[in-house]
Amino acid sequence: MKIKLTVTLLFAFFALESSAQVPGRKYTSLTVQGKAIETKNRFHRVDTAKYPLIPKNVKNLLTNSAGLFVSFKTNSQSISAKWCTSDKKASANMTAIAYEGLDIYIKKEGKWQFAGVGRPGTKSCSESILIDNMDNSEKECIVYLPLYDETKSLEIGVDANANISEIPNPFQKNLIVYGSSIVQGASASRPGMAYPARLSRNTGLNFINIGVSGNAKMEKEVADMVSEMTADAYILDCVPNSSPLEIKERTKYLVNKIRNTHPKAPIIVIQTIIREHGYFNKSVGVRVKQQNDEIKKQFDELVKEGIKDLYFIPADDLLGNDHEATADGTHPNDLGFDRMIQKFQPEILTVLKKHKII
Amino acid sequence: MKIKLTVTLLFAFFALESSAQVPGRKYTSLTVQGKAIETKNRFHRVDTAKYPLIPKNVKNLLTNSAGLFVSFKTNSQSISAKWCTSDKKASANMTAIAYEGLDIYIKKEGKWQFAGVGRPGTKSCSESILIDNMDNSEKECIVYLPLYDETKSLEIGVDANANISEIPNPFQKNLIVYGSSIVQGASASRPGMAYPARLSRNTGLNFINIGVSGNAKMEKEVADMVSEMTADAYILDCVPNSSPLEIKERTKYLVNKIRNTHPKAPIIVIQTIIREHGYFNKSVGVRVKQQNDEIKKQFDELVKEGIKDLYFIPADDLLGNDHEATADGTHPNDLGFDRMIQKFQPEILTVLKKHKII
Numbered sequence: 199m200k201i202k203l204t205v206t207l208l209f210a211f212f213a214l215e216s217s218a219q220v221p222g223r224k225y226t227s228l229t230v231q232g233k234a235i236e237t238k239n240r241f242h243r244v245d246t247a248k249y250p251l252i253p254k255n256v257k258n259l260l261t262n263s264a265g266l267f268v269s270f271k272t273n274s275q276s277i278s279a280k281w282c283t284s285d286k287k288a289s290a291n292m293t294a295i296a297y298e299g300l301d302i303y304i305k306k307e308g309k310w311q312f313a314g315v316g317r318p319g320t321k322s323c324s325e326s327i328l329i330d331n332m333d334n335s336e337k338e339c340i341v342y343l344p345l346y347d348e349t350k351s352l353e354i355g356v357d358a359n360a361n362i363s364e365i366p367n368p369f370q371k372n373l374i375v376y377g378s379s380i381v382q383g384a385s386a387s388r389p390g391m392a393y394p395a396r397l398s399r400n401t402g403l404n405f406i407n408i409g410v411s412g413n414a415k416m417e418k419e420v421a422d423m424v425s426e427m428t429a430d431a432y433i434l435d436c437v438p439n440s441s442p443l444e445i446k447e448r449t450k451y452l453v454n455k456i457r458n459t460h461p462k463a464p465i466i467v468i469q470t471i472i473r474e475h476g477y478f479n480k481s482v483g484v485r486v487k488q489q490n491d492e493i494k495k496q497f498d499e500l501v502k503e504g505i506k507d508l509y510f511i512p513a514d515d516l517l518g519n520d521h522e523a524t525a526d527g528t529h530p531n532d533l534g535f536d537r538m539i540q541k542f543q544p545e546i547l548t549v550l551k552k553h554k555i556i
Numbered sequence: 557m558k559i560k561l562t563v564t565l566l567f568a569f570f571a572l573e574s575s576a577q578v579p580g581r582k583y584t585s586l587t588v589q590g591k592a593i594e595t596k597n598r599f600h601r602v603d604t605a606k607y608p609l610i611p612k613n614v615k616n617l618l619t620n621s622a623g624l625f626v627s628f629k630t631n632s633q634s635i636s637a638k639w640c641t642s643d644k645k646a647s648a649n650m651t652a653i654a655y656e657g658l659d660i661y662i663k664k665e666g667k668w669q670f671a672g673v674g675r676p677g678t679k680s681c682s683e684s685i686l687i688d689n690m691d692n693s694e695k696e697c698i699v700y701l702p703l704y705d706e707t708k709s710l711e712i713g714v715d716a717n718a719n720i721s722e723i724p725n726p727f728q729k730n731l732i733v734y735g736s737s738i739v740q741g742a743s744a745s746r747p748g749m750a751y752p753a754r755l756s757r758n759t760g761l762n763f764i765n766i767g768v769s770g771n772a773k774m775e776k777e778v779a780d781m782v783s784e785m786t787a788d789a790y791i792l793d794c795v796p797n798s799s800p801l802e803i804k805e806r807t808k809y810l811v812n813k814i815r816n817t818h819p820k821a822p823i824i825v826i827q828t829i830i831r832e833h834g835y836f837n838k839s840v841g842v843r844v845k846q847q848n849d850e851i852k853k854q855f856d857e858l859v860k861e862g863i864k865d866l867y868f869i870p871a872d873d874l875l876g877n878d879h880e881a882t883a884d885g886t887h888p889n890d891l892g893f894d895r896m897i898q899k900f901q902p903e904i905l906t907v908l909k910k911h912k913i914i
Binding site: 288289290291292293294295299304306311312313314315317318329330331332333385387388391396474475477478479480481482521522523524525526527531532533534535536 | 652653691835840881882884
């Protein structure tokens with residue numbers, strides 16, 4: 199009898215725990231930004247029902263909220279979030295904050311400055327204070343959504359007596375970044391550290407994350423989908439997942455399809471970063487060299503065939519040369535992403551300036 | 557009946573899965589290195605049974621294998637590991653590889669170069685190939701142990717026909733680093749990226765990790781324990797966890813105790829890095845300033861009181877100035893650790909040269 203009562207009390211305690219909320223807060227749903235085209239499910243990057251022929255894995259990955267964000271202004275002294283994701287848990291090379299959590303940036307002296315994170319709990323729904331104890335001046339904020347999980351719901355919380363209203367997407371133009379897990383954000387330490395998001399904050403331009411982990415293989419149906427996204431420029435960082443044969447057979451279709459659909463938009467092709475274990479693992483080292491040789495060959499042939507406004511960023515030293523810039527040999531850590539950005543951001547901006555996009 | 561059979565088969569499958577081993581491999585236990593004093597449990601950093609009066613949390617944290625490693629030479633073309641940890645799972649701001657996994661470095665052209673990781677599975681025991689497809693030349697290797705979990709067992713695996721033998725600790729001298737979660741390794745992306753480990757590889761010196769997450773509070777009993785560790789220099793990075801009052805009341809005891817026990821060893825005091833959310837969260841910002849002001853005051857008083865060979869590293873710009881160098885506002889990501897090292901490694905080496913330690 200005593201045991202039974204204790205068990206009942208324990209259950210009551212846990213039920214209370216799991217539904218416990220931060221008191222005195224006002225929660226709001228906001229428009230999800232960072233997409234190329236509006237979607238039926240607001241937390242998906244692409245409405246994949248429109249593309250029945252793209253591979254199932256790509257469809258699943260496009261339900262992950264990588265690169266999506268909400269932006270708003272508020273005078274609240276604290277900002278919190280309630281959100282739900284799927285039951286998946288972070289892979290071993292990622293933090294749970296990056297995989298299924300949030301981070302917040304606040305505009306300060308004209309720049310987006312990191313302010314805090316939303317820590318996911320052990321269940322699929324979480325509530326977390328992102329930042330508190332602030333002054334009550336009005337601030338512009340961005341909250342980035344989980345990189346690798348499907349977001350099921352998100353509400354932003356402010357003090358009960360504070361104002362909150364959404365603001366237009368703070369980033370200009372649209373630049374599609376189609377790529378692998380590295381684009382999707384493995385192994386950034388939190389959502390806002392994925393490289394397209396960092397490029398957006400650095401430049402004020404909207405780099406749209408079409409990273410599909412392990413599945414950026416330039417299939418015809420995916421090339422058609424990417425081409426349907428209207429943008430000012432297209433960045434193709436899809437070499438890491440494609441075999442040398444796939445690069446040979448598929449690059450031209452992808453580039454030509456984008457060029458035919460968007461005659462004036464620059465297309466920038468990036469070689470794959472070197473895989474750090476490839477310095478010891480001979481077969482990995484050989485494969486990366488074959489991939490990079492093949493994409494260069496395809497690029498050269500496309501130029502020779504008369505494709506205009508096509509640019510190439512080589513992989514040389516994209517990760518520096520101390521071999522410390524990956525989390526697992528394949529995926530850049532935040533140091534690796536920083537080095538990549540230092541290297542290719544100026545090259546991308548040069549192209550955009552040349553084309554009077556900025 | 558059919559369901560029962562299916563369930564039985566499923567159980568059989570999982571039993572097989574969990575005991576599955578990479579075939580044709582030879583496993584070896586090796587001496588665990590990176591400790592100040594030998595321990596009874598070879599995977600603990602300190603034999604805490606010798607220090608009954610240190611706080612329970614500190615005792616628990618000293619069972620975490622942060623900074624410990626095995627070193628060996630082998631001509632194996634592949635290297636694997638079997639290891640067990642406790643049932644704990646990674647905190648939201650860390651990867652599982654850092655928290656309870658492994659990474660391997662191999663000496664190449666005189667330098668330690670990252671080669672691969674040991675990915676923990678979902679259970680407490682894992683087996684993982686760290687690197688394979690290598691040539692069969694003899695190589696020197698270091699495998700770092702989990703940063704935040706208690707390692708219960710570790711064996712290194714090589715090809716059945718290959719040789720493996722342990723080598724002496726490849727790092728010279730002993731430098732104690734007593735500090736917080738930042739020393740212990742949050743939020744490095746893998747074990748070898750904790751800053752004491754990086755300093756060791758960069759300098760060839762043995763920086764010993766006495767980071768005790770959230771609990772580096774300079775208690776008298778802990779000060780006594782640290783002083784019992786014979787070393788060539790002592791680095792005190794313990795401001796982040798200590799309140800301004802604790803810093804005021806405890807710093808002198810810690811420094812004097814080390815000085816009295818080791819009259820000639822330089823002692824280097826580091827201010828706490830700025831907490832990034834402290835730029836918006838007023839109470840966090842104020843606390844960090846108070847902590848750093850108080851440690852500077854204590855340092856100045858100690859110098860005035862005649863304590864020799866005491867050095868001070870200020871926090872100015874330790875994380876750079878773009879506010880992107882933490883995983884969660886408090887803990888450096890790999891970019892943050894890189895910036896810290898670039899800043900204080902030269903200062904530490906200058907002190908060590910002055911004292912003819914190197």
